[in-house]
Amino acid sequence: MKKQIPTIRGTKDILPREIRKWQRVESMAKKVFELYGYREIRTPVFEATELFEKGTGETSDIVIKEMYTFKDKAGRSLTLRPEYTPSVVRSIIKNRLYLKPDPLRFYFIGPMFRYDKPQKGRYRQFHQIDIEVFREGDPAIDAEIVEMADYFLKKLRVYDTKTLVNSVGCKECRPAYIKDLRKKAEEIKKDLCADCLRKIKTNPLRIFDCKVKSCRETAQAFPNITDYLCQECEEHFSKFCDYLGLYGIKYKVEPRLVRGIDYYTKTTFEIISSKLGAQDAILGGGRYDDMMKEFGGPDICGTGFAMGMERLISVVPFEKEKGGFLYLAYLGEKAKRAGMELVQLIRREGMECLIEFKKKTLKSQMSRANKLGATWVLIIGDEEVKKGKYQLKNMQTGIQEEKDREEILDIIQKS
C-alpha cells in the first residue's frame, strides 16, 4: 500500500452503517424539541475569535488552550466554534430576533471543535445538539428544559442516567463568594502551585480544577457557592428543584457542578450515564442571564443545554431496522437492458432496488443478494426477456414464481 493520508488526530469518519443511528437521533431530537416550541437555527462554523473570548470567558480552559484559532487572508482572527451558545446570542442580536413575536427557543445540530487530548467520548471535532431559550427568567423553564432532555432520552430508550443540579449564583452573590475564596486561598498560599497563585487574582473558582492534584485537595476545604446564594438565587434554585419534583424528575444536588465555563448564573445541570466511563456527561447546561447584555444586546436572560452526539449515540440502543429491497440478477446483455428498465420502474414504485453491473454468474449474484439481505430477487435471462415474464424469488420463503411486469409491480406495492 502506498503512503496513506491520515485523518487528523481527534477526527473520524462516520460510515454508512453508523450514520443510521445519527439520523435516528437527529430526527428524534427535531421531533421532540419542536413539540416544545423550539425551532432550528444554523450559524456559521467559524466566528470572530473575540466572540468566544468574551462569551465563553477568558479564564475558561476552552478559550485559554482549546480553540482552533487562525488568521484568514485579510488578517482577521477567526475561531472554529468550540461551543454554540455565543453564536446564537450573536445571531439574536444581529438579526434583532428579540423584536419578533416568535418564541426565542432554538435548537441546533452541528460540529464543534476543541483542541483537547482525544480519548473515548472526547474528540477534536465532535457534534452537539443544543437548545437555548431566551427571555424566560422563571425557574420553571429551567425545569422544563431538564424535563425535555429527560423525555428525549427516554424516547431513545436511554434509561440509566442521573441528573445533577446546582446553582452557581449570580453577579450579586458571587462576588462575596469569590472574595471568601480569595481569602481562603491566600491563607493556604504556600500549598498552591504557581498557576493557582495567579488564579487567586484572575478567577479563584479555577483552583477547583487545577491540574495539580494537591491544589484540588487543598481546595476541598474551600466553601461551597450554595452557602452564599443571595435571596433571589436561593429562591430560584429551590423553585427549580420543586418544579423538577413536579415533573417527576429525580435529581442530586452537586455543589461543585460546572465550573469550567464562565458565563453560568444560577441554575446549572448535567445528565450523566454510568455506561460512558470517564467522560460521562451526555449533556450539560444552565442559565446565563448576563451574556446578551454583555454583547451589547438587550438585557435578556438565557438558559439551555448542549448534548454530545458521540456520547449519546454510544448509549442509545439500536435495533437493525431494515426495509425490504429487491436485488435484480441478470444474465447476458439483453437481460441487462430489460433489467435496467425494470429497476427504473420498481424504484418509481418506491422500493429500494439494486442492480450491480459486474460480470457475475447467477450463483454469485444470488449469494450476494442473500448476503445483502434482499427480500426479493428478480431473475432475468434470455428466456425471460423472450417471454416477457420474469422469475421473482422470495428470499425468505425460497418460493420462486414467474411473473410479468404488472404482477411484479403489484406485489412490490403490497409488500
Next chain:
RNA sequence: GUGGGCGUAGCUCAACUGGUUAGAGCACUGGACUGUGGAUCCAGAGGUUGGGGGUUCGAGACCCCUCGCUCACCCCA
C-alpha cells in the same frame, strides 16, 4: 496538559528466550454445482509487522524518535 497500556491481512488475533519464506479464523474472489442464496469441501488473492532511525550475523519482538489508538487524571458534550 500529565501518567499507564497498545499498534501484525479488511476485521479478530497467533508467531517460544531475537532465528528459515510472518500464520489462523471470519470476510473477499473463484471452483466442486453450464440459469439459483444460506451448509460443506477445495483453491486464490490479500502484509514494507503504523512510519523513521539504531543495536545485532540476524528484529514483528530489543533501544530511541515520531504518528495514531486506548485507559486513567483533569476538563468538558
